[in-house]
Amino acid sequence: MSQFSEETITLIRQELKKCIPQLSINCVIFRFNGEHLQVPIVQPVQADIWNIPGGYIYQNEGINEAAKRILFEQTEINNLLLSQFGTFGSAQREFSEEIKGYSSLGFPEDIIKHVSQRFVTIGYYSIVGQKQKDLKTGPFFKEVKWVNVNETKSLALDHSHLVSEALLMLRAELQSKPLLASFMPESFTIPELQKLYEAILGRPVDRGNFRQRILKTKILIKVGTATKTGSRPPIVYKLDTKKYLDSLTQDMKLGF
Amino acid sequence: MSQFSEETITLIRQELKKCIPQLSINCVIFRFNGEHLQVPIVQPVQADIWNIPGGYIYQNEGINEAAKRILFEQTEINNLLLSQFGTFGSAQREFSEEIKGYSSLGFPEDIIKHVSQRFVTIGYYSIVGQKQKDLKTGPFFKEVKWVNVNETKSLALDHSHLVSEALLMLRAELQSKPLLASFMPESFTIPELQKLYEAILGRPVDRGNFRQRILKTKILIKVGTATKTGSRPPIVYKLDTKKYLDSLTQDMKLGF
DNA sequence: GCAAAAGTGTTAGTTCTACACCCATGG
DNA sequence: CCATGGGTGTAGAACTAACACTTTTGC
Structure with a gap:
């Protein structure tokens, strides 16, 4: 059989x-x-x-x-x-x-x-x-x-x-590379990105601080604003591919 | 043959x-x-x-x-x-x-x-x-x-x-664990330890800052003072084994 | 106008960095 | 007393953590 x-x-x-x-x-x-x-x-x-x-x-x-x-x-x-x-x-x-x-x-x-x-x-x-x-x-x-x-x-x-x-x-x-963005779709918002971080780390992170640190890396480019959100619409970003690749080679500490 | x-x-x-x-x-x-x-x-x-x-x-x-x-x-x-x-x-x-x-x-x-x-x-x-x-x-x-x-x-x-x-x-x-001391002989001085760090990292580190960071970990116990040095004799330490082992389990950042 | 979520700013505390300064020894 | 290397302190910058305030939307 x-x-x-x-x-x-x-x-x-x-x-x-x-x-x-x-x-x-x-x-x-x-x-x-x-x-x-x-x-x-x-x-x-x-x-x-x-x-x-x-x-x-x-x-x-x-x-x-x-x-x-x-x-x-x-x-x-x-x-x-x-x-x-x-x-x-x-x-x-x-x-x-x-x-x-x-x-x-x-x-x-x-x-x-x-x-x-x-x-x-x-x-x-x-x-x-x-x-x-x-x-x-x-x-x-x-x-x-x-x-x-x-x-x-x-x-x-x-x-x-x-x-x-x-x-x-x-x-x-995560502590040394902003790998993050490879995960995300073409364009995304910072709150979405934050959810990803929280999923990986298994704990919540502070909203304001998260935003500041991510933006400090300068690997995100603003491309617009979301609509129909029921609350204030978040800014939509895409990855600055060049700067992103650069940031992978040198290690930065972004300690979360 | x-x-x-x-x-x-x-x-x-x-x-x-x-x-x-x-x-x-x-x-x-x-x-x-x-x-x-x-x-x-x-x-x-x-x-x-x-x-x-x-x-x-x-x-x-x-x-x-x-x-x-x-x-x-x-x-x-x-x-x-x-x-x-x-x-x-x-x-x-x-x-x-x-x-x-x-x-x-x-x-x-x-x-x-x-x-x-x-x-x-x-x-x-x-x-x-x-x-x-x-x-x-x-x-x-x-x-x-x-x-x-x-x-x-x-x-x-x-x-x-x-x-x-x-x-x-x-x-x-080295960045997260004070592995350092496993390397050293029974007793040693901080300048000696610093040489080890410099050998591993391949670059010089600041004397004062190095000392402060090491002492902050509290894994060293003073056991005496060196003699016959030609200059000010350094303090001799040994490892606080218990605290050292503790420090290995939890990670600390001591970023050098 | 109110709730909800996003964006922004602030402040106090800590750590990092680069020094300057003093100290103990042998010659 | 001076050269040498060890020990200690500190001011400014940078970073962190917590939280408060403001803005924009849909209902």
Whole structure:
């Protein structure tokens, strides 16, 4: 009662052979939907579990390139900048429970054995803009979707731990880089931006002070004013891309 | 004309088999000799090259434990705290030049092929006190020695790059933790400590301000006064271990 | 005109920076 | 008593945190 054809099995074998064994990559991608901080998770065809997108590294491929490829294959997110937040590999880090049903799906022993080995994984993280709405996953996955970061407790393996570690890194970055704006849509208001900061930091920040600090960086350009707000309409800004890129190279402390 | 007995060869084969393939660990350990920042490097028996201490991970061993074991095996440094500074694995990251002479030393093809594969390495770093003077290396190494960090240009592979990356991480740590004192001997003076900071940061710092900031942390206890100095004798301090450990958990900004 | 949310300003407290000044020692 | 390096104090600038005041909209 195999769900997978002989060709598929052969394809999987070939893929696995092209990769470095026992080493994987996982990508934690943050996005702010205006309300919550979210990450994409994927569901493999073989099991009813949810994972952070991740995969293996080809022999002829650098790890940074592998991270980009894997992310794109599984989510169609085409990302510019992925940074490492750590590498994880305790002795017991392996799929065991999660993988039980595989043989009933028609996977031969050798493949099951391969993927249930102990794995070390390299964690990458990044942030994407709000417009990144449509995720589309690749073969070998049933589904991909965004979930709020505080709803990632039940992911497989140590993946929820990966999310928290990535979030810590993101917070640390906020202190020295105005990464912020990469998250936001083309144009946005300062109160919107503030919500993003509060989502990442997990605490409220003072309105007046926030505004002053952001404007001091001079990376925002006024482009207009919002309408139909029910209260005073906020000023709409866009990013001064040039100044923004400059500000990324030199580190400033903007301690929030 | 083999330099290595059949037993040694067998031993090596067994060791390699017990390890995760194509994945290694390197440890960059900093030490301040009162003048310069230094790191230990080792010379393998097989080749006239110098490496950052490094090795492979056993199948039944977590990566953090592996890092500690490898460091101890190759330098006899018994370290408490090793932190990751990054994982490196470009597609071309492999010994090729460096390994040419191996077959003439009696290594069989399979071993040469194994170690000249493309490797991904996890970088760990730490700092040790000045009293850590005696290094002793393990089997498979000719020698181990301390060298100044700015004399690591000619290490094998990308190891000099690993040193610079580790140093960047160390600098970043200085900003939020008073790591400093782990470096120093049992007792020391503030001007001595300042030299350490300047060595790590690579630039001079203001004397008066440095002193004030260090003392504000309250992690130093006065234990006496130096003698025979040719000028005003500095005050000698030791570390308040309890307060020091406390200060490591909470982050403070002491921005230098 | 009132509530609501955005924009702006102010003030007190703290920290940073760059010094200046004094002090203890050996020669 | 002087050169040297260590210890201490301080004024101005910069930054921080908290909060108050003003403005603009929809109802």
